[in-house]
Amino acid sequence: MNFERPKIVISKCIGFENCRFDGSMIHNHEVEQLKPFVDFMLICPEMEMGLTSPRESLRIIETDGVRRLVLTKSGVDMTEDMKQVTKEAYLTIRAFQPEGFLLKSRSPSCGIKEVRVYESIGKVPCISKKEKGIFSGFMMEHFPDAVFEDEGRISNFNIRENFYTMIFTKADFRMVKTENTIKALTQFHEKNKYLFMAHSQNQLKVLGRIVANHKNLTMDEIYEAYEENLHKLLLKMPTCGQYVNVMLHIFGYFSKMLSEKEKAYFIDSLEDYHNKHIPQSTVMAILWAWVIRFNEEYLIQQTVFEPFPKALIQVTDSGKGL
Numbered sequence: 001m002n003f004e005r006p007k008i009v010i011s012k013c014i015g016f017e018n019c020r021f022d023g024s025m026i027h028n029h030e031v032e033q034l035k036p037f038v039d040f041m042l043i044c045p046e047m048e049m050g051l052t053s054p055r056e057s058l059r060i061i062e063t064d065g066v067r068r069l070v071l072t073k074s075g076v077d078m079t080e081d082m083k084q085v086t087k088e089a090y091l092t093i094r095a096f097q098p099e100g101f102l103l104k105s106r107s108p109s110c111g112i113k114e115v116r117v118y119e120s121i122g123k124v125p126c127i128s129k130k131e132k133g134i135f136s137g138f139m140m141e142h143f144p145d146a147v148f149e150d151e152g153r154i155s156n157f158n159i160r161e162n163f164y165t166m167i168f169t170k171a172d173f174r175m176v177k178t179e180n181t182i183k184a185l186t187q188f189h190e191k192n193k194y195l196f197m198a199h200s201q202n203q204l205k206v207l208g209r210i211v212a213n214h215k216n217l218t219m220d221e222i223y224e225a226y227e228e229n230l231h232k233l234l235l236k237m238p239t240c241g242q243y244v245n246v247m248l249h250i251f252g253y254f255s256k257m258l259s260e261k262e263k264a265y266f267i268d269s270l271e272d273y274h275n276k277h278i279p280q281s282t283v284m285a286i287l288w289a290w291v292i293r294f295n296e297e298y299l300i301q302q303t304v305f306e307p308f309p310k311a312l313i314q315v316t317d318s319g320k321g322l
């Protein structure tokens with residue numbers, strides 16, 4: 001399968017440059033795997049402010065309800081510098097039109113959640129551990145349709161698979177948009193039917209109604225409504241039960257052509273998957289074997305069998321994704 005390259009803004013310290021406060025960078029296996037498949041835009045907001053690496057670390061402090069970004073030891077206020085750098089970066093990033101952001105976890109500049117806030121500099125306990133960084137918070141507000149993740153969270157199998165699915169689906173949709181025809185949109189919708197069903201059956205219906213265009217919208221309005229609802233759908237992580245439903249739908253294509261033993265084997269496997277004894281990929285492999293054997297053309301194109309490049313699946317994942 002051919003995949004469009006997602007455009008991702010990434011914190012430069014994740015596998016690209018020694019730009020962290022202590023002069024190091026983060027080595028991240030997932031990012032190394034992504035490099036051949038993704039167009040990355042690198043950004044280090046703290047270095048953009050003119051700081052060096054190594055440097056004094058930064059923290060967010062809150063006094064009288066006002067948050068500021070300060071150097072941890074000296075207390076020098078860098079808030080306005082960061083705001084300026086962020087605004088400048090926004091214009092460049094907007095022109096890049098990213099599908100997503102992959103940012104450094106817990107950084108007061110780049111963190112998307114779990115950033116600590118303190119009441120002062122020095123050795124004091126934090127008053128919150130749930131905030132966003134200054135740069136990331138601005139980007140999350142200004143790119144509501146982009147996917148945001150951090151390098152810590154994508155070590156989790158389900159979060160990583162969902163992130164990959166979202167960015168590759170959105171990159172594919174970007175190409176469909178360039179065609180701007182109902183035919184291209186219908187094809188996109190059809191080939192993603194079972195993937196979307198796994199995410200949300202209700203949202204799948206909403207997208208179906210948009211494609212049917214009973215409201216006689218213009219092409220631009222159709223695409224706009226579809227994109228907005230596609231984002232909502234992708235944000236809903238598939239559950240085991242929703243995957244079982246999809247697997248049963250796909251099984252329905254073959255059930256009359258299979259022997260009783262084959263059918264029993266499949267139902268047993270489905271139950272094992274439901275009871276978290278085997279991974280989802282085992283059941284999908286059985287179905288895929290039948291797709292090939294019976295040359296079921298509608299299913300051959302279905303992205304649910306490969307929503308992102310197979311090379312991104314880690315061997316160590318084989319027992320996960322239950």
Ligand code: SF4
Pocket residue numbers: 011012013014019020021043044045046047104107109110
């Ligand atoms: S977390 Fe962000 S600001 Fe800090 S070193 Fe990494 S890229 Fe630079």
